Amino acid sequence: MNKSDLKDYAVVGKPIRRVDGPAKVTGKATYAGDLLLPGTLHGKILRSPYAHARILNIDYSRAMKLHGVRAVVTGRDFPGVRYGFMPQTRDQLPMATDKVKHYGEAVAAVAAIDEDIAEEALDLIDVEYEELTPVLTIDDAMKEGAVIIHDHMDTNIAASSKMHFGDVEKGFKESDYIREEKFTTQRVSIGFIEPHAVIVNVDNSGNVLIQGSKQSPYITWRHFCRAMDLPLGKVRIINPYVGGGFSGKHEALDLDFAAAALSKKTGFPVKIVLSQDEVIAAFKQRHAKHVEIKIGMKKDGTLVACECKMIAEGGAYASVGPFNIVIFATSGLLLPYRMSHFKYEAHRVYTNKPWCGSVRGQSIPIARFAFESLFNMMIDDLGLDQLEVRKKNSILSGESTINKMTVGTAGMVEAIEKLGEMIGWDGRKKKKAPYRGIGIACSPQVSGARMGGHFGSSAVVKVDEDGGVCLIHGGTEIGQGCDTVLAQMAAEVIGVPVEEIRQMEEDSDVAVLEAGMFSSRCTFWAGHAVKRAAEDACQQLAEIAAPLLEASKDDIVFKNKTVFSRKNPGRAIAFIDLVRNAYYTKGQPIYGRGSYSASNIPMPDLKTGEGDVTNAWAFFAQAVEVEVDPETGRVKVLKSVCTRDVGRPINPMLLDAQLEGGTVFTSGQALYEECCFDEKGRPLQNSFLDYKMPTVMEAPENEHFDIITDDPNGPFGAKGAGEGSNGTTLAAIANAVEDAIGVRIKDLPITPEKILAILKQRR
Amino acid sequence: MTYIRRLPSFEYVSASTVKEACAVLSNNKGKVKILAGGTDLLVQMKERKVVPEYVIGLKQISGLNKIEENGKAGLRIGTLVTHHEIARSPQMQENFTCLAKACEKIGTPQVRNLGTIGGNLCNAGPSADSAPALLALGAVLTLQTGRGERQVPLEKFFTGPFSTILEEDELLTFITIPHLKGKSGSAYHYLTKRTAVDETLVGAAAALSLKAGDDVCEDVKIGLCSVAPTPIRALKAESKLKGKKLTDGLIEEASRIASGESRPRSWAEYRRDMVAVMVKRAVTEAWHRAAANKKGSGK
Secondary structure, eight states, X not given: OOGGGXXXXXXTTOOOOOTTHHHHHTTOSOBGGGOOOTTOEEEEEEEOSSSSEEEEEEEOHXXXXXXXXXXXXXXXXXXXXXBOSSGGGOOBOSXXXXXXXXXXXXXXXXXXXXXXXXXXXXXXXXXXXXEOOOOOSHHHHHSTTOOOSSTTOSXXXXXXXXXXXXXXXHHHHHOSEEEEEEEEEOOOBOOOSSOOEEEEEEOTTOOEEEEEOOSOHHHHHHHHXXXXXXXXXXXXXXXXXXXXXXTSSSSOOHHHHHHHHHHHHHSSOEEEEOOHHHHHHHSOBOOEEEEEEEEEEOXXXXXXXXXXXXXXXXXXXXXXXXXXXXXXXXXXXXSSBOOSEEEEEEEEEOOSSOOBOOOTTTTHHHHHHHHHHHHHHHHHHTTOOHHHHHHHHBOXXXXXXXXXXXXXXXOHHHHHHHHHHHHTTTTTTTTOOTTEEEEEEEEEEESOOOOSSOOOEEEEEEEOTTSOEEEEESOOOSSSOHHHHHHHHHHHHHTOOGGGEEEOOEETTTSOOOSOSOTTOHHHHHXXXXXXHHHHHHHHHHHHHHHHHTSXXXXXXXXXXXXXXXXXXXXXXXXXXXXXXXXIISOOOEEEEEEEOOTTSOOOOTTTOOSOOOSOEEEEEEEEEEEEOTTTOOEEEEEEEEEEEOSSOSSHHHHHHHHHHHHHHHHIIIIIOOOOBOTTSOBSOOSTTTSOOOOTTTOOEEEEEEOOOOOTTSGGGOOOOTTHHHHHHHHHHHHHHHHHHSOOOOBSSOOHHHHHHHHHHHO | OOOOOOOOOOEEEEOSSHHHHHHHHHHTTTSEEEESSOTTHHHHHXXXXXXXXXXXXXXXXXXXXOEEEOGGGOXXXXXXXXXXXXXXXXXXXXXXXXXXHHHHHSSOHHHHHHOBHHHHHHHTOTTOTHHHHHHHTTOEEEEEETTEEEEEEGGGTEEETTEESOOTTOEEEEEEEOOOBSEEEEEEEEEESXXXXXXXXXXXXXXXXXXXXXXXXXXXXXXXXXXXXXXXEOHHHHHHHTTSBOOHHHHHHHHHHHHHHOOOOTTHHHHHHHHHHHHHHHHHHHHHHHHHOTTSSBO
16 A cells, blocks of 8 residues: 555544454454353264265164253254255255255254263264265266266256357467466365354244354354244344354354254254364365366457356355356456456366355366466466566456456556565576476456345444444454454544444344355445444434534544544544433434445356456456475465555454465465365365364565455445455465476475476486 | 264373382273373373273372482482473583483474473484484483383383383373483584474484593493384494594494494485484584583592
């Protein structure tokens, strides 16, 4: 950020300490695993040892005889209503009934007086299975005569997408240089530190209270009510602090359903806390993808056409798969560069592996990996400059894409320019050390895609009679910092310190919950709602202040806990006196209300891929420097520079941290991680002992820079930003490794063994 | 589904003398496990790989958590000394560099604060980092029973993956490392499978001494882990170096010999290649440390 970009804000744009920081670092913050209600029973879940099998019989009579066991439930204890993210692919049940479709799928659950007894009881449940042939790969799933996983379907293809804009054949004819490559990416686990946990109480009237570790309590609430066949009003969901989400905690999960059914059966609250090995073996992972991509460009690097075929292997259930494969093209390939011709075909297939859905960055990281890798190779082939070609093709403010997505503000070109300066691009050829390399990649990021169903944001600002401010919003603090950012916005409007804004747990009875914490949405959507609610409260107070200050209500300013007319700043009244006046003289409690939705945008057209999905696009450029040890093949990520146009960061310190987290997270998929299975579909990794994610030991040195574009559509000019570096890191690392060793590795992860094999061949 | 499960129930016995611990072992053969740091044992119990009736804690036995000079025999390390204590000991860092480095690599800070040198050896995992360092240093183990004690060189201790010569009623109490003679130095080099906090893929320790005044290798020992069913010595590579003037070329040759001595199962080709690289780096560093060793005769 340049000094001239600093506006006269009191707290917006400032790197203030996070509001939940002290509670978290002192261990006082409450998470789902900390909760206990009087009489709480403890639940454990029996999981399938097979990836694909028919359940012939479940006999839990022996378990019920164990001292301390209170109840057992199976799939038959639920209404049999299927749920899922997308109406067209509702394919999940709370627990398997007739068939298990992946290893670790829940088949029964026990509630007992303690965890040890509940676990012991699992050994006493006799399940008779008939093993079926597991479908484990894209080939298994798509071949002629394939074993069909879902009985209600006649293929294993859960969803497909086809797009064609312009005329791609014509585009390739007009191109001077065409290259086509195939990239493959692996399944990775999500890796939040806090495993799934929930406590559920069903009272005598059948009212359900769910308190769990949920990234998007709204989605859980809707899934839960549908599958349990309950009206929303029967179910209240309250969300404690969450130990990381990364898109792994949106939906209602087997433990939520199991705890509810067990609580209903026993009349006591039931708590279920999974262990990390259950999470790694049986819960959401990132799709494995095969991507064939072809790009045509002019001699000078001008991008002309792109054609892409993609198959996503997504496990036993569809989740957001149908949306994932559309976003791959629209948000992942059609920006940030201009192109005139584009053709796309994608399939999302079922297999007998844990289900895949959205994971931090959705499908953009894989799309950008494929595109930016091939683009990089072609720029090198033509002997052009990586930065110049990217700048030349970058979309500009006010332009539209070929599929009619409009871009408001776009600082892509400026971000690339600044990136070159910070990484020392021009000087690097002169002093290039052997086996060191720099890789560049760019990515767009939506500011919250509009989705189907409830999608608006709302907030309430209640001003207490002593001047305190209570902010009720639908955002969920999952570690990303939304409580801090939203408090900064409210504090800015009302003119009070951030510390005086109090917030509470998300509660479906009190707040209109956000549609969810996904798609880098919260700052933009909930931010607008919070800003408007604060403005509404101030408006109500301004009407009371105007006659007291003998001023027009439109001139009233709220600043530093005082209220004055901008025309006469010398005459001010204290904020608290104005609030007292409202309560004690006027008898008028102050409730400000605000809401926001991108209702100007139609629902994204999943069939054609045409049209807007968001009201603002953010843009990211990243340079990564790596060093490869030529004797061992090890890659060390030395440095990451990220330049970004996020409109205006509300809290640059939190944004830096989130983007650095995104870089380290994504470097795991680039270099270290892969979910492995045996020939029967059983996972080979059960804990972080065998499933290795990068830690601070692998983290590079980081630098950042903000290009301020103050997007007119965003609250205080802000755009969505949280997942930005997820889009750039895979490609930046892959490009850097090629720069270091002179050879391209197209299948992830880029392991030392692969690098060494290539280096040995070359020797 | 294989889980990491809740701890099974067991009876905890806190022994206050070695004799008492040995008596419990002897009276309940096959039903007892010894808890040193517990970082391996508790995980194995949660995985149900072992389900002991009794767990003996050694914490109350005095003397087992100390590093002491033991006259001519060398340095005596109690079985309960933690990885952290060894890694952070200036004496270890200076005189037994390879062991300090190996202990610094093990697990995470939390594991190093609890895990013990004796536990690491008795667990007998093929990838135990302390083992190659102790092999290179010529460590001798003190094994005690109610009937008496015996001294066993470490290379005779391991019999297979997770198995040792320990009798059912026998306890590892001390590890003695002789002081290195002459101008000497040691080093440990390793690679993990993927990330920094990860199981060792190849570990190589070297300890050597030089003849006074030149670069002739008077004595050398090389220990390896993760490349055979047990931690091993690279004896042929050692003989290639012994008595010769050290050069980069000679070390390279010896490293290739060490690679041939390794017997990895998984990731075999990569591991064998890496044995050569790690041995080369460990021997080279040990050589440079020895050459720079101003004490001349060591201790």
